Amino acid sequence: MTPLVLRTVIYEAVLRNVPGGTEEARRQLDHLAKMADLPNVALQVFPFSAGTHFGLNGSFNITSFAEPGAMDIVYVEAPFAQRWVEGGEGAAAYDELFEMIAERSLGQRESVLFLHKLRKEL
16 A cells, blocks of 8 residues: 655744743654655755745645546635635645745755754754
């Protein structure tokens, strides 16, 4: 059975927020770095140095299916509102938005190095 593929971009601000305390943040950063080593996981960090992007104002998840003709499903979450977008131009716009954010993010290797560096700073 082919494992699911996860592509994720995490904003640096999220990684620097440590509400559970320093030790918990270190454990979480270690876990992210470990998961990024899996062959089916692509993890990127959108660093402060990349500036800002309107796509960082909230979170969204895109679920794509391998079956021919299957539509993408997007879950968008913002304060006081959530919505689902199923296929069509709406889902395609989120696919494009994700790619734009990913292009400005650190690559996989640089992102893992960033996680290790951030862990040492804590």
